[in-house]
Amino acid sequence: QVQLQESGPGLAKPSGTLSLTCVVSDVSISSNNWWSWVRQPPGKGLEWIGEIYHEGSTVYNPSLRSRVSISVDTSKNQFSLKLSSVTAADTAVYYCARLVGQKFDSWGQGILVTVSS
Amino acid sequence: DIQMTQSPSSLSASVGDSVTFTCRASQSIGSFLNWYQQIPGKAPKLLIYYATSSLEGGVPSRFSGSRSGTDFTLTISSLQPEDFATYYCQQSYSTPYTFGQGTKLEIK
Numbered sequence: 001q002v003q004l005q006e007s008g009p010g011l012a013k014p015s016g017t018l019s020l021t022c023v024v025s026d027v028s029i030s031s032n033n034w035w036s037w038v039r040q041p042p043g044k045g046l047e048w049i050g051e052i053y054h055e056g057s058t059v060y061n062p063s064l065r066s067r068v069s070i071s072v073d074t075s076k077n078q079f080s081l082k083l084s085s086v087t088a089a090d091t092a093v094y095y096c097a098r099l100v101g102q103k104f105d106s107w108g109q110g111i112l113v114t115v116s117s
Numbered sequence: 118d119i120q121m122t123q124s125p126s127s128l129s130a131s132v133g134d135s136v137t138f139t140c141r142a143s144q145s146i147g148s149f150l151n152w153y154q155q156i157p158g159k160a161p162k163l164l165i166y167y168a169t170s171s172l173e174g175g176v177p178s179r180f181s182g183s184r185s186g187t188d189f190t191l192t193i194s195s196l197q198p199e200d201f202a203t204y205y206c207q208q209s210y211s212t213p214y215t216f217g218q219g220t221k222l223e224i225k
Contacts, residue, residue, distance in 0.1 A: 036214075045205065045216055045218045045219050046161065046205055046207070047216070048212075048213055048216070059212050061212075061213040062213060095160055095161075099209075101166070101167075102149055102166070102167070103151045103163055103209060104151070104153070104161070104207070105163050105166075105172070107160035107161060107162075109160055110160050
């Protein structure tokens with residue numbers, strides 16, 4: 001059973017950059033899966049941010065594309081999210097998840113990131 | 118983007134009841150529709166994938182899904198106390214993957 005664990009600062013400053021990492025355990029990140037980021041503002045629904053394949057191919061949500069970058073480090077079995085020019089609207093719980101067979105079958109526990117000065 | 122519309126937004130029911138949630142896609146998505154359960158403070162959990170399939174050993178048989186065109190339903194038969202949560206549908210037909218706004222199932 002794959003395990004995912006998000007980590008990073010729980011606070012980001014307005015106009016700054018939010019940076020998170022997801023460590024994958026018990027399965028190689030180089031396996032035939034896509035690795036995604038999904039976020040959930042407090043009390044609201046889920047929004048897919050983007051995904052990456054182990055060789056570096058990425059797909060981003062057009063609504064965030066200009067501000068998002070997802071990268072992968074196969075040597076550390078992890079992938080990362082950077083979201084720039086953040087505002088209070090980016091305050092959310094950020095989840096990393098595995099997409100296999102067109103379904104998100106495994107999720108991290110989530111990390112709350114608050115955008116505030 | 119493909120819009121996913123869930124109804125109702127909330128539902129009250131009692132232990133032992135059977136309930137049905139609906140999710141409608143704004144365009145054809147085939148059967149690329151997944152259902153997730155989310156308990157407050159927890160990550161979503163996959164219940165049903167490809168509209169009608171469930172993970173072996175991980176999801177009770179009281180959860181089932183169906184499809185009629187662009188309309189999808191999740192049925193929970195004989196509600197258990199642990200089933201009171203929020204349920205989301207999600208299309209994986211094309212990116213950006215999109216979720217419905219959720220249906221909150223509450224205890225009556």
